[in-house]
Amino acid sequence: MTASQDTIERLAQVGHRVTAPRRAVLDAMSRLNSPFTIEELTSAAPAVGRATVFRTMKLLQEAEVVCRMVLEDGSVRYEVSTGGHHHHLICNECGRVDEFSDADLDALIQRNASDRRFRLASHSLELYGRCASCS
Numbered sequence: 001m002t003a004s005q006d007t008i009e010r011l012a013q014v015g016h017r018v019t020a021p022r023r024a025v026l027d028a029m030s031r032l033n034s035p036f037t038i039e040e041l042t043s044a045a046p047a048v049g050r051a052t053v054f055r056t057m058k059l060l061q062e063a064e065v066v067c068r069m070v071l072e073d074g075s076v077r078y079e080v081s082t083g084g085h086h087h088h089l090i091c092n093e094c095g096r097v098d099e100f101s102d103a104d105l106d107a108l109i110q111r112n113a114s115d116r117r118f119r120l121a122s123h124s125l126e127l128y129g130r131c132a133s134c135s
């Protein structure tokens with residue numbers, strides 16, 4: 001099994017070396033159903049230490065190779081990202097995750113923060129409900 005060439009290339013593009021442990025994490029990711037938990041990832045990459053998996057996931061998020069989301073039950077999950085800032089539509093029935101981005105919505109969020117003299121660092125947005133095939 002090999003990690004998808006795409007994620008390896010994206011990591012390299014942003015100037016990160018694809019070390020053996022990083023490659024093992026990418027390989028494990030490609031074998032899991034998305035979105036996955038960090039626990040599923042650590043079990044799928046038994047040769048890689050837990051701390052290394054956590055550090056690698058942080059790096060992959062910064063490189064926008066992976067994105068993080070919070071499900072309605074509060075659990076945190078990850079998926080291979082299409083890259084760039086986006087929001088998630090999460091189906092509570094089948095667990096399907098779709099992505100969308102909307103510059104107008106982001107501007108509105110920024111304006112709400114500015115109006116309250118809040119210095120916005122980042123935001124994430126998850127919509128919960130039923131996908132088209134479940135409703």
Ligand SMILES: [Zn+2]
Pocket residue numbers: 067068079080081082086087088099
């Ligand atoms: Zn995403």
Ligand SMILES: [Zn+2]
Pocket residue numbers: 091092093094095096130131132133134
């Ligand atoms: Zn669904």
Ligand SMILES: [Zn+2]
Pocket residue numbers: 085086087105106123125
């Ligand atoms: Zn946004």
